[in-house]
Structures are given as C-alpha cells and as structure tokens.
Amino acid sequence: MSESPTFDHGKVTVIYVLGGPGAGKGTQCANLVKDFGFCHLSALPAGDLLRAEQNREGSQFGSLIQTCIKEGTIVPMEVTIKLLDNAMQAAMAENRLGDGWQDGRGRFLIDGFPRKMDQAVKFDETVCLSSVVLYFSTTEEVLLERLLVRGKTSGREDDNVESIKKRFRTYKLDTMPVIEYYTSQGKVAEVDSTGTVEEVHALAAQVVRDALTGKYSQSPN
Numbered sequence: 001m002s003e004s005p006t007f008d009h010g011k012v013t014v015i016y017v018l019g020g021p022g023a024g025k026g027t028q029c030a031n032l033v034k035d036f037g038f039c040h041l042s043a044l045p046a047g048d049l050l051r052a053e054q055n056r057e058g059s060q061f062g063s064l065i066q067t068c069i070k071e072g073t074i075v076p077m078e079v080t081i082k083l084l085d086n087a088m089q090a091a092m093a094e095n096r097l098g099d100g101w102q103d104g105r106g107r108f109l110i111d112g113f114p115r116k117m118d119q120a121v122k123f124d125e126t127v128c129l130s131s132v133v134l135y136f137s138t139t140e141e142v143l144l145e146r147l148l149v150r151g152k153t154s155g156r157e158d159d160n161v162e163s164i165k166k167r168f169r170t171y172k173l174d175t176m177p178v179i180e181y182y183t184s185q186g187k188v189a190e191v192d193s194t195g196t197v198e199e200v201h202a203l204a205a206q207v208v209r210d211a212l213t214g215k216y217s218q219s220p221n
C-alpha cells in the first residue's frame, strides 16, 4: 500500500536542483531566493541539512553522515528525507506572508537532492511530488577547478582531490540515472552553468518563473 504524501503538490511547489559537485547549485539557489524574495521561495540545501545533523549533539547519524560525506557516497535515504520533510514542515508552520505561501501553499528549491533513484521515488511518493528538476550542467574540468578554489576556504572535508574524484564517481553512477529518469518524464530544465554567475542566474531565473506559473505542473501554484 502506498503512503500519501505529506504535502499536496497542487499547493506546494517542489523544484529539485541537481548538477555535478561544484556546478553552482548553492550559489544559484541563494541568488534565486534573493531574486524572488524570501517570502516567495525557500531553499533547502540537502547537504547543509546533513552537515547540521552531523554536528548536532546526540545525533545517532553523526558518524554515518561524516563517513558518507568524506567518501562521497549517499547517506541512506530515510535520514535525508526525514530532515527535508521536517525542514519543509517547519517552513510551512512559520506562516510566511507573500505570494505562494497562503492557505497551506509553499515553494521550495531542494538543492542537491535527489542524488539517487531510491530517494527520488520515495520523496515524490511520501513527501511531495516534484514539479521540475533544475539541472546545472558543465564539464568535469570546470567542476574540479571550482571545487579546488572553494576548498581553499570552505573548510569542507570533501573539497580535496581524493574526495572530489569519489564524488564524481557517485554522481555518474547514482545521480545521472535520476536526471535521465526525470528527463524521460519531460521534467528536466537544463541550464549550462559554465558561464558567469550572472549569466547562469538569468537562465535559472526563467526556469523558476516558469515553474511558479505552473508550466511544469497541471495545477499552477
């Protein structure tokens, strides 16, 4: 028997944001939230939620998350989906004002998720059916260069050549099939993220505008 989702996708718009490690997902999500206004759009970075859980005193998942992040592997879906579901419920409970947040409505950019097919299917079924995947594509050379620059100041345990290679492998093995799956459903909007932050932003903003006006769903939010 299938569970009914926590959120009605006719009221809650979920935009998954995918792309290789260092493609610019976090940078673009932050700019999109600024652009569309905090009241209109909320960004939930899955990796940040996992890092916060890793550092939370008493977390039973701390060392599991730490190992997965260092090894570039995917944390078991139950952990990540629960964190995202909780974060979405907390955002909805804030009773935000503004377009898209009245009467049980909400709009979320879920950054860096789903990374694996099992997560994609489970989240769509049990939390909220997604509207579209905003997919940032570029070359591995560009990704590597950006990550090594970020690694000079990020303090992230996985911004080093060894972990980056593992993350690239996981991306190809686990995440590309997710992108292919949603492509076959006509739900992927690909944005070339090789250009400047501003150039990429202009393209991504159009995808979000389209998603918020119902281009990718039957019931506009």
Ligand SMILES: Nc1ncnc2c1ncn2[C@@H]1O[C@H](COP(=O)(O)OP(=O)(O)OP(=O)(O)O)[C@@H](O)[C@H]1O
Pocket: 019, 020, 021, 022, 023, 024, 025, 026, 027, 028, 047, 112, 146, 147, 149, 150, 193, 194, 195, 196, 197, 198, 200
């Ligand atoms: N268009 C761009 N041009 C040049 N540098 C960029 C661009 N977009 C992002 N960056 C830089 O590249 C690095 C990676 O960007 P960001 O953290 O947004 O990527 P990400 O896709 O969220 O990465 P991860 O999946 O590893 O969390 C950052 O240092 C960021 O400042």
Ligand SMILES: O=c1ccn([C@@H]2O[C@H](COP(=O)(O)O)[C@@H](O)[C@H]2O)c(=O)[nH]1
Pocket: 021, 046, 047, 048, 050, 068, 069, 070, 072, 073, 074, 075, 076, 080, 111, 112, 113, 114, 115, 158, 167
């Ligand atoms: O859905 C997810 C998202 C992330 N992870 C793990 O976190 C790291 C870092 O993620 P970033 O998006 O680059 O911040 C990633 O390599 C995975 O190990 C995950 O398991 N599931």
